[in-house]
Amino acid sequence: MRIAEISSPELRTLHGDSDDHHILSQIESIIKQIESHSVNKQPPETTVVNLRQCLTQLSQLAPFSNSLKLQIWKLSYRLWNVCVDISNTASIRFSSSSTTVAGENQAELRHLTADLLSIASDVTGIPSPAIKSASFYYKTGMLWHNLRKFDLAAKCYERATDLVSKLDIASITDAGERKLLLDLNLARSRTAWEVRDQNLAIALLNRSKSMVSGSSENYMELAKQFMSFGKCSLAANSDLSEALKLMNEALENCEKGFGAARTREEKVEIRGLRWKVLRFIAAIHLQKEEFESVVKCVKVLRDSAEGGDDHPSLSVLAMKAWLGLGRHVEAEKELRGMVIDRGIPEGVWVSAVEAYFTAAGTAGAETAKGVFLGLLGRCHVSAGAAVRVASRVLGGSGEGSKVRAKVVAELVSDERVVALFAEKDAAKDRTAMHAVLWNCCVFV
Known part of the structure; x- marks a missing residue:
């Protein structure tokens, strides 16, 4: 998605003799070259190489004046938007099966854009500069993650985390900015899980609890991620106790989210998620042969408000639990109910x-x-x-x-x-x- 470019005076022609003006002039020239390719084709790979070289040289000239920082920010936003145009025009799809050279080139361009923005650091006159810079790294990290370049994704997320680590979270009142902090933590957790660093992944989810800000939507996002990790553990059948622990965390966040819900639509949505989590909890108890717990879960689901859950799996879960308890009459009742x-x-x-x-x-x-x-x-x-x-x-x-x-x-x-x-x-x-x-x- 394109972003609104910085409101500031137009970039003046950079004919100064100083090194920083010379490098910014080179960067602007490279951006113009990219813009000329944006409609019909990807920019050449040499563009990335040249841009990286300019950024290396520019970073060595810090610190900068505030006016120069504004020029760097404007170039960064301009480069980001042209990356978006290239992606939209070429219909590049970033997925685990689409690790194309063009896709990686696009992600690397955005990575360099985030690096360019971070070089400028804080700028007087721009609100929440650290949050904005972190958002570039967060979005780029998601691209690398979808390309399954998890090391690069982690690098972006860690850089974004460094940028916001000095902020007082309690003082951030903008809902979008607080949501970014949560999304960043969840994304970093997913990448850690992909590289099998489960301890870090779960630690990051636990850290996310302080970022939900009493929002029903945020509680749901956190619950979904706990549930996703729980499903992975359940599918692997490696540690059912850990899977159950993760699902219980998801359930707790559903409960808190339901309490924080303000509209009927929010309540319906989070109740549906709660039911789904409870069904997974019942399935885990079944695998652990804790049949009484399965029966209790099914009863809670069926006796819930608004008519209860009528998911087809409940009859199967209940029937198998009754069989495990040796109560064939109840099992037969559940089986006949499937008809x-x-x-x-x-x-x-x-x-x-x-x-x-x-x-x-x-x-x-x-x-x-x-x-x-x-x-x-x-x-x-x-x-x-x-x-x-x-x-x-x-x-x-x-x-x-x-x-x-x-x-x-x-x-x-x-x-x-x-x-x-x-x-x-x-x-x-x-x-x-x-x-x-x-x-x-x-x-x-």
């Missing part, structure tokens, strides 16, 4: 049926059949799902094999199930079901 919920994906409810039957055994065969048939016509059901359920219910030989074989035969003879295998692309599933039915004959 009336159209929002449950096929893979989820098939997995639930399999889990229920595995725990309940032969006694659960009729229930598994009833749930499957109940889902037909309400949810997307594939021939492959029918094969999975039939195969799981049939199982192997042993006690109850005849009962299970009879249930499978009844299941697959239902005309709605037969219709699933009539499709042309169901040939592989038909073959698999034939094998299941052959085993039925063997057991009977």
Whole structure:
């Protein structure tokens, strides 16, 4: 996004004999060259080299007069805006899969712009110069992060942090400036997490707690980041206790954010985030086999104000928790409840049926059949799902094999199930079901 350039007298022609005027003249000349390329193509790579050389020379001539600092600021803003124009015109997309030379050249130009601005340091007549300079490094750091150049991103964030470290946070009243401090800390935390410095990443999140300023939006941002790290830990399955700790931090920030919310829209948004965090907490308890805690989480979600949470995963979480507690009646109730919920994906409810039957055994065969048939016509059901359920219910030989074989035969003879295998692309599933039915004959 382009930024408003500094309001100051126009740059006068720099024909002075002093070294600093000469270097600024060179920098302005380079910017003009970049501007001439902004519409049609990227500036040549030599531009970055020449600009870096000028900045090195300029930094050695500090300190500067205030008028010269203003000229440096104006050049910095002018260079930043032309970088934005280049990015917009070329439609450069900075992502983990787009580490192109052009993308890196663009990020390096912005990095040099931030360096140029920081050389001027404080300037009389410009409000919050440290914040503005830090914002350049913050935005450039995000570009490097998206290009997965985490070392350069960290360098930008650390430079920005140095610039604002001497500020009295309590004295900053502008909401945008306070938000920048929080965003900077969160961005630095994400980069630390990417390079597996989890201790630093979490320490930075904890430090961010002093920067939320009682804002519901800021509490949400912090909660989302704690939740994101918790999800990563949960997916890695490396330290479930740490994942649970992070999710609890997210939940605490949701609670504080809800208390700070001023509008109905804010309350609805943060309540939705709170529910999402609670579902993850329930999933972690399930993996830790803390089944009572899972049941408590589901109850809290369902009994929440405004009608409670009706996410499809709640039935699955509750069913598996009841099975873990050996309470099959409650588990069956949750499983049958899935029949009336159209929002449950096929893979989820098939997995639930399999889990229920595995725990309940032969006694659960009729229930598994009833749930499957109940889902037909309400949810997307594939021939492959029918094969999975039939195969799981049939199982192997042993006690109850005849009962299970009879249930499978009844299941697959239902005309709605037969219709699933009539499709042309169901040939592989038909073959698999034939094998299941052959085993039925063997057991009977």
